Amino acid sequence: MKQFSDMSAVLAARHRDGLLRQRVELQSAQSVTPIIDGKPLLSFCSNDYLGLAGDDRIAQAMSQAVERYGVGAGASHLIDGHHHEHERLEQELAEFCGREAALVFSTGYMANIGVIQALLTRHDTVIQDRLNHASLIDGGRLSGAKFSRYAHNDSDNLAQQLDRASGKKLVVTDGVFSMDGDKAPLDDLASVCRSHDAWLMVDDAHGFGVLGTEGAGLVSEFGLTTEDVPVVIGTLGKAFGTSGAFVAGDQLTIDYLLQYARSYIYTTASPPAVAAATRASLAIVRNSNDRRAHLTALIQKLRAGIQALGLTLMPSETPIQPILIGESHHAMQLSQALKARGILVTAIRPPTVPEGTARLRVTLSAQHSEAQVDTLLNTLESLL
Numbered sequence: 267m268k269q270f271s272d273m274s275a276v277l278a279a280r281h282r283d284g285l286l287r288q289r290v291e292l293q294s295a296q297s298v299t300p301i302i303d304g305k306p307l308l309s310f311c312s313n314d315y316l317g318l319a320g321d322d323r324i325a326q327a328m329s330q331a332v333e334r335y336g337v338g339a340g341a342s343h344l345i346d347g348h349h350h351e352h353e354r355l356e357q358e359l360a361e362f363c364g365r366e367a368a369l370v371f372s373t374g375y376m377a378n379i380g381v382i383q384a385l386l387t388r389h390d391t392v393i394q395d396r397l398n399h400a401s402l403i404d405g406g407r408l409s410g411a412k413f414s415r416y417a418h419n420d421s422d423n424l425a426q427q428l429d430r431a432s433g434k435k436l437v438v439t440d441g442v443f444s445m446d447g448d449k450a451p452l453d454d455l456a457s458v459c460r461s462h463d464a465w466l467m468v469d470d471a472h473g474f475g476v477l478g479t480e481g482a483g484l485v486s487e488f489g490l491t492t493e494d495v496p497v498v499i500g501t502l503g504k505a506f507g508t509s510g511a512f513v514a515g516d517q518l519t520i521d522y523l524l525q526y527a528r529s530y531i532y533t534t535a536s537p538p539a540v541a542a543a544t545r546a547s548l549a550i551v552r553n554s555n556d557r558r559a560h561l562t563a564l565i566q567k568l569r570a571g572i573q574a575l576g577l578t579l580m581p582s583e584t585p586i587q588p589i590l591i592g593e594s595h596h597a598m599q600l601s602q603a604l605k606a607r608g609i610l611v612t613a614i615r616p617p618t619v620p621e622g623t624a625r626l627r628v629t630l631s632a633q634h635s636e637a638q639v640d641t642l643l644n645t646l647e648s649l650l
């Protein structure tokens with residue numbers, strides 16, 4: 267195995283640089299107070315923005331569906347794994363997004379690689395925001411299309427790149443950026459795309475459930491139509507609290523993706539009970555204005571408190587509230603010191619974020635109380 271003998275040196279270097287990634291072990295339901303490695307913690311790091319991952323009503327919908335339909339789908343969607351529950355979920359998601367149709371994938375990662383690869387060939391061009399999620403970047407690479415990135419949220423820079431692009435042009439952006447929490451300027455991006463005859467694809471993994479009327483996401487908050495944003499991606503493992511993802515668009519686009527998205531075709535369908543759980547979750551999400559209002563209040567409280575401590579916040583109005591630290595070891599030390607005091611906040615380091623911008627990524631959930639946000643602020647203050 268001589269060829270692979272550099273693995274231990276590479277891992278040692280990663281450890282030395284404060285970049286080694288380690289998992290914690292959850293022994294309870296996901297919640298703001300999970301049991302981790304045997305101890306109860308106060309957590310500010312899940313993407314369970316509405317507190318639905320452990321919701322009894324959704325769990326019950328899932329177990330009833332398991333009783334009726336069993337556990338596994340048993341086949342891929344195009345063989346005979348496509349269940350009535352998947353079909354109903356697709357219709358409900360399409361209606362939720364104000365689109366003609368939707369297609370449900372097993373994960374967001376798979377949706378992104380499948381959709382971009384299906385829409386483009388090597389004669390085409392994909393242009394992505396520099397800070398896009400890794401799954402979008404990977405999808406762009408896998409598609410074989412010409413690939414470039416524009417400066418973060420910079421529609422002028424995008425326009426310059428579109429001027430030089432050839433073939434079909436697909437512009438791809440996160441809706442809410444996963445490591446920064448800021449929103450893409452979708453109206454500007456859509457108008458640049460329209461004037462260049464390009465398609466805009468928005469991955470709103472962190473906006474669905476949280477932003478817009480009924481939680482219909484950032485595209486809905488901007489009031490953009492299928493013409494403005496032909497391809498909308500949502501994930502179901504974040505605010506929805508279940509698992510999976512979807513793409514929504516006009517019927518023709520969805521029909522096309524059904525034929526050509528390889529990560530949809532060549533994989534076993536997700537369990538029908540997961541689709542049933544997500545349908546229950548969708549109904550709750552739409553009805554959760556009170557949870558969204560509470561979340562907004564928590565965001566304002568946290569931001570005021572962090573600023574009062576003299577720490578650097580990023581320009582975010584969403585439940586993703588990173589505190590910029592800079593150096594990886596320092597971010598790690600703070601994260602470890604918080605954990606020793608019972609609070610879980612992850613340090614996000616390069617290569618996930620650019621060099622020199624390590625951060626404590628605080629995420630808020632509607633399940634948090636104001637008192638729990640105070641606990642975080644007071645503990646941070648004691649560490650400075």
Ligand SMILES: *Cc1c(COP(=O)(O)O)cnc(C)c1O
Nearest residue numbers: 373374375399401444471501503
């Ligand atoms: C989490 C995330 C994904 C991946 O979704 P999964 O269902 O977890 O695979 C894709 N895009 C963005 C922007 C994300 O934040």
